[in-house]
Amino acid sequence: MTTTPSPPTGSPTRRRFLLASGAAGLGLVGLSQRDELSRWWWRLPGRDKPRKAGERDYATASWTAASAANWRRADRPADYRIDRVVIHVTQADWNTTLRVFRSSRHQASTHYVVRALDGHVEQMVRELDVAYHAGNRSYNERSIGIEHEGWVDRPQNFTAVMYASSARLTADICRRHRIPVDREHIVGHVEVPGTDHTDPGPHWDWDRYLKLVRAS
Secondary structure, eight states: OOOOOOOOTTSHHHHHHHTOOOBSTTOOOOHHHHHHHHHHHTOOOOOOOOOOTTOOSSTTOEEOOOOGGGEEOOOTTTSSOOOEEEEEEOSBOHHHHHHHHHOTTTOOOOSEEEOTTTOOEEEOSOTTSEESOBSSHHHHHHEEEEEESBOTTOGGGSOHHHHHHHHHHHHHHHHHHTOOSSTTTEEEGGGSTTOOOOTTOTTOOHHHHHHHHHHO
């Protein structure tokens, strides 16, 4: 893969990629992380695999496309091996979350969002492609991001149906990509190197979640 030098400071192009957050929680990353993202922002996409508009990787998910500014076309796992699942919490309600990821203003997205009320799964970026969700170049390229509707300080948002639905999704991802079901390969956003995010937070029950993933 090749890289292109950063555009000049103050140029419209420069401002565009400095806005790229590559992070969940619906906020922007710090300047140093934006600069890190700029090193791979201009990479050429991989060899295109056949794809159709609205095609899903997870059979029971619905499809809402994230803005094209919020992810990068790729050819995973040929370009990058997928070996991580990153667990996020949105810090927003369902409608706000989808609206943000559909907007080019935020330049952040995720592959999947899981709803608190009923565990519904919405896919927004193909697993083939690189979503800007982790705020770290390597983790964006190697991982699949799953957002969960709610707030890190509200444990009531982490419903039983959400846990069960998310666990089935993660189990399916791990099975298809041969990802080990353990805490080295299924991580929280807070564990991504260089992040300033805290999700999924202290109320996320990792023991419960991993048990459900293994059972699925």
